Amino acid sequence: MQVGPTATDMNPEDGESADSLREVMALGRYGRPHEIASVVSYLAGPEAAYVTGANWNVDGGFTV
Structure with missing residues (x-):
């Protein structure tokens, strides 16, 4: 899973x-x-039991 900039204390927006x-x-x-x-x-849940070998970009379009 690739994650883009996320608002945290160490990475403020x-x-x-x-x-x-x-x-x-x-x-x-x-x-x-x-x-x-x-x-x-x-x-991590049962709904994704059939997901294999996927790359998920959760980055708000950072890698578009």
Whole structure:
């Protein structure tokens, strides 16, 4: 799973490089921890039992 810029205490969305990162992201904002956790929860749960060999980009369009 690839994760893009996520708003945390160590990586604040108003930090030094935040504006330049937002400029290259399709959604134009930092991710929220609960958004990342939701994908992790899904992949760890029974609903994803048939998922194999997948690459999930949870990055707000950072790698578009």
